[in-house]
Amino acid sequence: MSYDNLAGRTAVVTGAASGMGEATARLLAAHGARVALLARRADRLDELAGKIAAAGGQALAVPVDVTDGASVDAAADRIHQAYGPVDLVVNSAGVMLPNPLDDGRIDEWSRMIDTNVTGVLRIIRAFTADLVAAAAERRPADLVNISSIGAHLIFPNYAVYGATKAALTHLSALLRSELGPRDVRVTNIEPGLTDTELGHHIDNQELSAQLGGMYEAMGTLSSDEIADIIGFVASRPAHVNLRQVIVQPTRQA
Template structure:
């Protein structure tokens, strides 16, 4: 893909300790952006940040939990102190828990809603001022929400997860009506099967086995391939918004 250099931009990536988030953070840094890495696992964050700095990039590891208001507020303060305002936000933190609805796992439902929906909103609230100000100054400003093909395609035992991702997709669409007129781009990326830790979150062995079977039959994208999509979208000229991108293995229906 063809890129524009991201030098001079300041990015925040949530869920940056592994998988898609890690890959996005690494690639944005390679393209020249200063990147604040947000996640709960300090050691993993430090490892990712070290990998970026060893490659000549700029990275800031910030331990934060998107389900906690105070944690997000503290993260914002640290980022602003170190880097100043940001102009690129990648909402990637999420959790995927699979069980039939009849199992009644209210604990899992609440965790997915808190992380995948309310957590996304917390991060948007935290950085809206930065994005609007950057765009107002004539600079490129991007909000990228990582959703899922589960927002559109139905998978057994993942009804609540799919519902949370449908919420993210629709939220992104609605936000374009608020942010677009102020020149802030909103891009919704919907990955299909991607090799990540998400599928390891489920505590139901039967459901996990079903997912493993699908992945074996269809294959997966690498996290780096999803990062490539994100980096391409945010490197377009500021008047071009790649509003919604669904990326999946060719064999996935």
Template sequence: MNYDSLADRTAVITGAASGMGAATAELLAAQGVRVALLARRGDRLTELAEKITANGGRALAVTADVTDPASVAAAADRVHETFGRVDLVVNSAGVMLPNPITDGREDEWARMIDTNVTGALRVIRAFAGDLVEAAAAGRTADLVNVSSIGAHVPFPGYAVYSATKAALTQLSASLRTELGPRDVRVTNIEPGLTETELGGHADSAEHAAQLDEMAAALDPLAADEIADLIAYTTSRPRHLNLRQIIVLPTRQA
């Protein structure tokens, strides 16, 4: 599908080294969007930026860790120096570390909360002014947060992960009350089972096996399909906000 209205926009995409973030960056760049790629794995970002450039797009690789405030601030400076103000932000960085709550894995809890919730907040703080400024100038401005169906549907062993995604979903709803009146759209996307690297974050063999079984049974979504949904959402007329989107494999209840 062609999304002509995206041409000449400037996007920041976190978690761009793989999965939904990388797929979104490629698709947006193919539509004429200048894309700033943010993630911790600089080598992956460089490869993706080179691929996008070779295909005629414009991309900037910025190694950044959303759990580090100074890193996010430096990344924002780099983006502004290269591309100027942005009008599209996709919070796609995330980590999923399933284990029973009785295991008491505070290291995992802290990592998920700092990445999935506080990390998203840091990125929003860094670029919210850009979005407000773009909207005030009459341009389309979008904040897209990638949450999860886990925000609503409980899974054993995923209590903290699901809590972080529920927080992100609620944050998106609350931000609409602040940014919507200023013509900045806020979209919260909650994918079901999707083929990404999230499952590889787990150190639990039991949960890894469960994910494999689910994938075999449910025919999971592809990262490209989530990217397509993000492109569709952000290419709608600026007065129209697709505020909440749940997307599941057909076989997933």
């Protein structure tokens, strides 16, 4: 696959400490983009930045908590000082905490909403002006949101997680109506079962085992395979917007 159009671009990737975010950052940097790595775990970001640099790429480790507006603003300032304006934003940070609704875990609900929805909005707010300016200069400008097949499929005990991803999917469509006329592409990607750390946050043993059984029965996608799709959509000619990508293991589809 050729990603020649990624060379020279400046990207922000959230959730870059692991999983789809890390894989995406590696791919973008390997094809000539400068990549700002955003996540909470500074040690993981530093390690990834070092590996990217050793491979000849450019990466900036920027510890950030997307649930904290001041943290996001400080991260944006640091990125702008180091790299200038960005033209590619990948919202990969997310958390999945399934439990029965009648457990009433408001703390988990708040964490998912603040990370999966409001956290995405904080990042979008920080970089929309950059994307619009890049597009005005007739350069590719991309906002890529990582939602989930859970935005559509019904999984018992995943009500709040699914609701946050449905919100993100619809947010992407609405943003497209605002940003598309200004030549900013908005892509919403909905992975199915994918082998990431997301499932490791589950503290309900029954639900954890259930998810493990689904992995075994249907197989999983890899983070690199999701990164491959992100690299593909972001490297199309500027007038081409792949607006929605649903990708699942063949047995799940």
